[in-house]
Amino acid sequence: MVMRWLVGDALAPIVVWDEPFFQGKKHEFTTDCYSTPEHGFSTVRSCKIESGAWAGFEHCGFQGQQFVLERGEYPCWEAWSGSNAYHVERMCSFRPIACAVSAPAPAPPAGRPRAEMSDDCPSLPALGWGSSTVGSFLVRSGAWVCSQYPGYRGFQYLLESDSPAGEYKHVREWGSHAQTGQVQSIRRVQQ
Amino acid sequence: MVMRWLVGDALAPIVVWDEPFFQGKKHEFTTDCYSTPEHGFSTVRSCKIESGAWAGFEHCGFQGQQFVLERGEYPCWEAWSGSNAYHVERMCSFRPIACAVSAPAPAPPAGRPRAEMSDDCPSLPALGWGSSTVGSFLVRSGAWVCSQYPGYRGFQYLLESDSPAGEYKHVREWGSHAQTGQVQSIRRVQQ
Incomplete structure (x- = not known):
């Protein structure tokens, strides 16, 4: 084998x-x-x-x-x-790993990078996100958790649509202990 | 706030x-x-x-x-x-967390528990899985990773459909260092 x-x-x-x-x-x-x-x-x-x-x-x-x-x-x-x-x-x-699924949206974002997500993503780089950092978030619905490293590892930060307007304009707004905007995976929180 | x-x-x-x-x-x-x-x-x-x-x-x-x-x-x-x-x-x-999404299939499995999954699941208990362990897996397609704790934490084990017939009949078959069948989250591997 x-x-x-x-x-x-x-x-x-x-x-x-x-x-x-x-x-x-x-x-x-x-x-x-x-x-x-x-x-x-x-x-x-x-x-x-x-x-x-x-x-x-x-x-x-x-x-x-x-x-x-x-x-x-x-x-x-x-x-x-x-x-x-x-x-x-x-x-x-x-x-x-031969039989892993391909990421659903492999096209890299053009211009000032912006990506819209409606599903869990264990690797933002696999979606074509060209950087290991994220500058801001707008959460339209639900609760999400973003993580520092691929595969939902490292520091994690909660993002909620019912925080004021779901807007997280700067890394300071999504985690008091965050030192960088390093975010490489993101998923919905389930209950 | x-x-x-x-x-x-x-x-x-x-x-x-x-x-x-x-x-x-x-x-x-x-x-x-x-x-x-x-x-x-x-x-x-x-x-x-x-x-x-x-x-x-x-x-x-x-x-x-x-x-x-x-x-x-x-x-x-x-x-x-x-x-x-x-x-x-x-x-x-x-x-x-007020705005987390509900798990898609909250009904607990009846009889000898068995669950079929086609999507990522950060919490098997949230799907109605009544135990923190899993006895066996059958992987029909793709590659999956299961984790010891909810939220994809703890020990992790790779499950592949192209390993012989995708069958993992015992905890020994999905991880040489696994001490228990403790599995509380599972997701697809993406490339």
């Missing part, structure tokens, strides 16, 4: 670094990586997914804790880990 | 404990809690959302890091935090 992944088609790349925040040694992969040490990386400490979706794994050989990585920027371990109960800052193998 | 939440309608409860894993002192809230210390809790260390959606906050007065809490079980800080870059195990105020 593992062999299936070793003969996968070449895809758009995952770019990895051996230091956090896209520093240090860099390598681009377009297909499976069974073992980062074989490529001279003891582990991966930051990565960017430029296209497609990838599955990362804690150990070599696609073993251990799993990390689903959609298009976007992952500057540190916290950005891709789904769990902090089990704190191992390690990603030693990864492979493309 | 904060006052709006202090006069909100009573809702179905959030139940909180002052120790992890639903241990220690217990209290049930049906409306806003501006300050847990005022109720004799220095902080909340575990909670269950029985209905509705709630916003939790790091500090008293709905300040600091935000946590969106949908229906389900949150046994520890890791279960509700969206970020571990900023490790403060604290939730000192919370309020209902």
Whole structure:
């Protein structure tokens, strides 16, 4: 079953670094990586997914804790880990996810970027959003939660249509502890 | 603006404990809690959302890091935090989210529970799934990621339709490090 992944088609790349925040040694992969040490990386400490979706794994050989990585920027371990109960800052193998669905609206916004959304989106970059930040929101209905990293990870901020006019004009208005406007996923809140 | 939440309608409860894993002192809230210390809790260390959606906050007065809490079980800080870059195990105020959307299929499954899904679901309990665990999966198409806690938090496991017949008959088959079948959210993987 593992062999299936070793003969996968070449895809758009995952770019990895051996230091956090896209520093240090860099390598681009377009297909499976069974073992980062074989490529001279003891582990991966930051990565960017430029296209497609990838599955990362804690150990070599696609073993251990799993990390689903959609298009976007992952500057540190916290950005891709789904769990902090089990704190191992390690990603030693990864492979493309062949059957992931394509984003519904891949056209990048033109001019001053603006996107209208009515559905959950685990990766704004996959929608063609050209930046890892958002400057403002207008919430027409319901409650939404936006997150710092793809896949609903990192800091999260609540956006509500019944706050005054649903307008969030500046990063200061959607989170008192927000340091940047970094937002890479957004979804509706369900009850 | 904060006052709006202090006069909100009573809702179905959030139940909180002052120790992890639903241990220690217990209290049930049906409306806003501006300050847990005022109720004799220095902080909340575990909670269950029985209905509705709630916003939790790091500090008293709905300040600091935000946590969106949908229906389900949150046994520890890791279960509700969206970020571990900023490790403060604290939730000192919370309020209902009034405008969250209702889950699309609230009827609980009868008999031997079985649910068919075609859309992302941040809370299986909100769909009427009566347990915090799942015994098996059949993936008809695409790639999905299931997560241990509501809101796509905790350990995560990749489920793919092109793995043999899309069948995951036991927790051992969807994650080598999984200790339980605890699954409380599930969504499609996007590329």
